[in-house]
Amino acid sequence: MSEKSYLQNESRLLELFDAYLTGALKDEDREELARVLETPEGEELFKSVMVRDVDEERSSEVLAVKEGIDRWLGDHVTRGARVVPLRRWSYGVAAALLVGLIGFVVYRRAASGKEGNPVVAGYKNDIYPGRNKAVLKLSDGKVVQLDEALVGDIKGQSDAVISKDSGWVSYQAGREVRFNDVYTPAGGQIKLFLADGTRVWLDASSSIHFPTAFPSGPREVVVTGQAYFEVAPNSKQAFVVHAGDQAIQVLGTNFNVNAYSGDGLGVKTTLEKGSVLVRSGSGSLLLKPGEQADGMVLKKDADLEEVLAWKNGEFRFKGASIEAIMEQVSRWYGAKVVYKDRINEEFVARVSRDVPVSKLLQYLEETGQVRFLIEDKTITVMK
Secondary structure (H helix, E strand, C coil): CCHHHHHHHHHHHHHHHHHHHHCCCCHHHHHHHHHHHCCHHHHHHHHHHHHHHCCCCCCHHHHHHHHHHHHHHHHHCCCCCEEEEECCCCCCHHHHHHHHHHHHHHHHHHHHCCCCCCCCCCECCCCCCCEEEEEEECCCCCEEEEECCCCEEECCEEEEEECCCCCEEEECCCCCCCEEEEEECCCEEEEEECCCCCEEEECCCEEEEEECCCCCCCEEEEEEEEEEEECCCCCCCCEEEEECCEEEEECCCEEEEEECCCCHHHCEEEEEECCEEEEECCEEEEECCCCEEECCEEECCCCHHHHCCCCCCEEEEEEEEHHHHHHHHHHHHCCEEEECCCCCCEEEEEEECCCCHHHHHHHHHCCCCCEEEEECCEEEEEC
8 A cells, every 4th residue: 555545545534533433424434434444454544543542531522432432332233243352552442432343344244244254163062151040949948940941830939930921030029938049050040020029130150048028127138149130119128238248238229249259359339220338347338320339449430331231141341351251251151261371462342142152252263362272161262
């Protein structure tokens, strides 16, 4: 490419890029931008533009641009897969914009049947995604397997039913209070409708201890692993979630609890709506929507889309290490992960949790920064 041609293309790319940021990009221009990015020269040109335009400051203008692009992605590429390695630039606005534009290219390729051949070398078999399944331990010690095939009344629990239409395990308020436990294995998840109307999404490798009714006093449950709560409002009975050494108290609100580490220091409580009071020892934090208690450290700008992705049927990573990604992969696919090489890059990714693990790994491999082997239930990570 001649210098004159390069400068002309750069000028045109900047014009399209500015229109994209301001929301003025026309459909035919979006197609042109996607075509440019599909070429190696166009991708390199875009990287040079992004490096030049990186702004590490989290100004209100920068945040507004990022939020606008995230909304656009949600509207246009709701089930697509987008993976971008972060190497020579830091994660920030540049990464958010890059994943948006590259994501549009992936969406176009998939829609037109031009996504390319998958990388399958070393994949001796596949591992399929998790599904609705769990174990219900009743107060008398009996165990009931909960899965998609089980519908109707739960034997020995006249006030509990499994809905065929929605897959919810539902409890209706009864006079007798019993305490049950639900455990999800690796590769399993479940949805509970508690007797007070509270809805609970329970992620893989998690558990919840709860009463079958809430006649009086605080509504208390105990959680390990990860759960999302939509708490039914009740001004007379506070709802309290115990996770590790934390107690999260609410009256009616939506929030996520990540307690996979099993101790209070590792518990992350992220608030979507309403307010919650997080207590641990003698300390407490009052959260507002969009805030997170990471242990007892307040984070005011939690990424709700990334935190709640599991509940919405997605993997979302924004500047995540391969270890962080594979930790989720291990839980959802019930796989063992072995590291042959150290991978220093970070990744931006958005992939449906419905796909076999081979598809997710192929998307990651396409970045050129990591490779995988699959054998039985073991995934090996290497360069």
